[in-house]
Amino acid sequence: MFIMKINFDDIWEKVIKPLEGKTVHTLDEKKPNKIVEVTNEYLKRNSENDSPAQTIPKEVFETVYNYIMDKGEISRMEINKTLPKRFSSIVCTVLAEAPNIAYELRPVRLFKKEINN
Numbered sequence: 001m002f003i004m005k006i007n008f009d010d011i012w013e014k015v016i017k018p019l020e021g022k023t024v025h026t027l028d029e030k031k032p033n034k035i036v037e038v039t040n041e042y043l044k045r046n047s048e049n050d051s052p053a054q055t056i057p058k059e060v061f062e063t064v065y066n067y068i069m070d071k072g073e074i075s076r077m078e079i080n081k082t083l084p085k086r087f088s089s090i091v092c093t094v095l096a097e098a099p100n101i102a103y104e105l106r107p108v109r110l111f112k113k114e115i116n117n
Contacts, residue, residue, distance in 0.1 A: 005069060008062045011098050016043065016061065019094065026089045028105050033090055045090055056087050064091050064110075068101060073111035 020038040025031060036053050037044040043061070046053045060083060067074050079088040088108075095110055096103045102113040 006098070006100050008065050011065060011095075012040075012058060012061070015097050015099070016094055019043075019097065024090075024093050024097075026093050027096060027103055028108050029089075031089070033093065035094075043090075043094065047090070054090075056090065060087055061091060061095060065095055065098070065101075068095070068110055068112060073109055076108035 017038045019035040021035065023032050023034045026033065031048060034046040035043065036046055040058070042055045042057050044053045044055045063082075064074060064079060076088045076092055079091060080086070083091075092103065092108055092110055095101055100113050101110050103110050
């Protein structure tokens with residue numbers, strides 16, 4: 001058994017950028033979020049709560065991803081304490097798409113996925 005460590009830039013290019021134009025649903029409440037645009041600097045999403053679309057810097061995702069890779073896991077509550085805006089639902093939803101990240105729902109937390117060989 002080993003834990004897959006993937007560079008964040010690869011996750012951004014191969015997992016997050018392809019979400020552009022798609023609708024993802026939050027992990028716990030299944031609320032729809034349309035990924036309007038993904039650039040090298042940010043992800044822009046439209047949710048039922050946002051008007052206009054909310055832009056989330058790439059660094060937000062990278063910070064949370066690297067925390068998970070270093071510490072093993074992070075809860076949505078910890079993300080809310082650390083990040084100034086209410087990004088935690090979409091950050092968790094998007095990062096859960098990564099092949100090396102798994103999640104639990106109650107409470108919502110992301111953790112490194114172990115891969116069996």
